[in-house]
Amino acid sequence: MDEDKEQRPSCNCKKTTCLKRYCQCFQGHFFCSHACNCKGCWNSEHRRTFVEEHAELRLKTKPGASQSKDSALAGEQRVHGKGCTCNKSGCKKNYCECFKKQVACTTRCKCQGCENSYGTGGKGLQGNGDPGGPSGQPDGAPDGSGGSPGGSGESAVVIDEELLRPTEAGVAENVAAIDDPLDPSTYSW
DNA sequence: GAGTTTGAAACT
DNA sequence: CAGTTTCAAACTC
Numbered sequence: 001m002d003e004d005k006e007q008r009p010s011c012n013c014k015k016t017t018c019l020k021r022y023c024q025c026f027q028g029h030f031f032c033s034h035a036c037n038c039k040g041c042w043n044s045e046h047r048r049t050f051v052e053e054h055a056e057l058r059l060k061t062k063p064g065a066s067q068s069k070d071s072a073l074a075g076e077q078r079v080h081g082k083g084c085t086c087n088k089s090g091c092k093k094n095y096c097e098c099f100k101k102q103v104a105c106t107t108r109c110k111c112q113g114c115e116n117s118y119g120t121g122g123k124g125l126q127g128n129g130d131p132g133g134p135s136g137q138p139d140g141a142p143d144g145s146g147g148s149p150g151g152s153g154e155s156a157v158v159i160d161e162e163l164l165r166p167t168e169a170g171v172a173e174n175v176a177a178i179d180d181p182l183d184p185s186t187y188s189w
Numbered sequence: 190g191a192g193t194t195t196g197a198a199a200c201t
Numbered sequence: 202c203a204g205t206t207t208c209a210a211a212c213t214c
Contacts, residue, residue, distance in 0.1 A: 089194095
């Protein structure tokens, strides 16, 4: 029932008009809804064509970004396609895209002092992190099982593609749920 | 609740 | 292509 609610992100954009990937909704291929607290929002069904044009434009200018970083990688490891570049968070805070999705950092990541404990303990143990790093130990497994979950790290690496790639139906449903988030009087342009 | 910090995305 | 700036979200107080 609330499943759709959970899948649909909400944003608080003020300057991007919800047409850039700063916007959680736009990034997730959702239209903004009443749950959003955005201002000057153009990411609505009313502007669907406009939104699609923007999405296409983004696609043209930055093809690799079209699918976000997430699903860019498929096959051997479905983790963050591009990886994170965390410097200070140690990949153990929600600033870190990998941590946020509960996936392991990989060699694709450019993070420093990685302490991401998901999967095999993060690339910090794989060599890209500094060996004599902040702790040297990734704080152990999140579940405290004492080892990598599943041994192969599989459970932590796999991400739900459904969440990353909402179906047309999902979008349509989302759109249908929007009453009228676009009040002309609310927008300055 | 407000302010600060952080990483990602956009722009030059 | 690389560096800088801007942005929204997460975090701390």
